[in-house]
Amino acid sequence: MPTLGAIADDFTGATDLATMLVSRGFRTLVAIGADAVDPEASAEADAVVVALKSRTAPVEEAVADSLAALRALRAAGCRRYYFKYCSTFDSTPRGNIGPVADALLEAVHADRTVVVPAFPATGRTVRDGLLYVHGEPLDRSPMRHHPLTPMTDASLARLLRPQTRHPVRQIPLATVRAGAAELRAAVDAPEASGALLVVDAETDDDLRTVSAATAHLGLVTGAAGLALGLTGPRPGAARATPASSPGDPAAVLSGSASSTTRAQVAHGRAHLPHRKLDVAALRRDLPATVAGLAAFAREQWRLDPARPPLFYAVDDLADLERTTPPGEAPASALIEEALAALAVALVDDGARRLLVAGGETSGAVVTALEVRGLAIGAPLAPGVTWARAETGTGGGRNIDLALKSGNFGGTDIFTEAWSALV
């Protein structure tokens, strides 16, 4: 019976948290949406993560989907909950982190929770309530250029206050470093009643202290780093074996515009056959453009199966469409639709290994492939893992999927990821 139920606001975030939970001794299932939580399968798990595409959804939809996920997790037996959002706190001025946290707090009848986006293994730290990315304040990091959620402030309290009904308070690093008992006293203090508590953390040890001091809370919120202080009942929990074999057709699908992904795309372009998505061509005729890309993949698989083709949207920030021409679909939606349709076509054509870059992009791809669950496989980098999935399209195929957050992974991940599938 699972004890821990997690709700992730995007799909790469779900696999990020799930791979951390597996490494902490939780047999972990990832369900794609609340409807995919299967009480029977969950009975064999210690933790269930529901992957939502709620980060940039309208607020009401994000809240409704998160509450539906909570109900499904509760019905599956979960008794403690974890709201997983991005380690760069990706949100719009209206939400959705605040409204979802408010709704979940009410639903679990808790009066306070912690806000912990720190994830030192990926360079995210919080000091004095300010979020840093590899030492730069969030608003001066490449996140200020994000196409959907540009982050222009590093203060978590200032970001959160317009989003939540609850007071927002900060707990400084000195309290964390004073130890779990001291921190727990600060969390439980009468003045923290009803509050969202932004907790500083700069190291893995800080996060372990935060986990220990908040073990009694019915709901915690944060990035995957917070989970490194959890201990599941099964140290060395098994990881899923690959669905594919070396030499099976593979591809990289990248819709991410992040600086990390752009460096990975530059590396991929130097080593892999590649095609860049052409927004104008997608606007003219999306199905024909996607068919052309799928034909390119088939040709590359024939020529050299060891070099998976790379399909990408952005290799330069100048590529980003800032203003949509009147009456047209936004470039972001076209690219998500095109990469999702391409994924379906590639799996129909025999692809059994897909590496997808970008959370929104991953959401579009996994939804189009009608995948209902992911079994966590070999880890690739902090926050990135292979996962085994069964598609609903193409009569049902077992494939290996890596859903890479835009900001995660080494520069050579598009060329090196495949060797982990053994």
Ligand SMILES: Nc1ncnc2c1ncn2[C@@H]1O[C@H](COP(=O)(O)OP(=O)(O)OP(=O)(O)O)[C@@H](O)[C@H]1O
């Ligand atoms: N040329 C472009 N113009 C505008 N938007 C684009 C363009 N190319 C890609 N996009 C969109 O940018 C968004 C990138 O978001 P996505 O979540 O996939 O990546 P990310 O934000 O880097 O990753 P993560 O959320 O994992 O950090 C997608 O919606 C994608 O379609």
Ligand SMILES: O=C(O)[C@@H](O)C(=O)CO
């Ligand atoms: O926390 C992160 O940075 C990632 O898991 C993420 O949310 C990717 O979109």
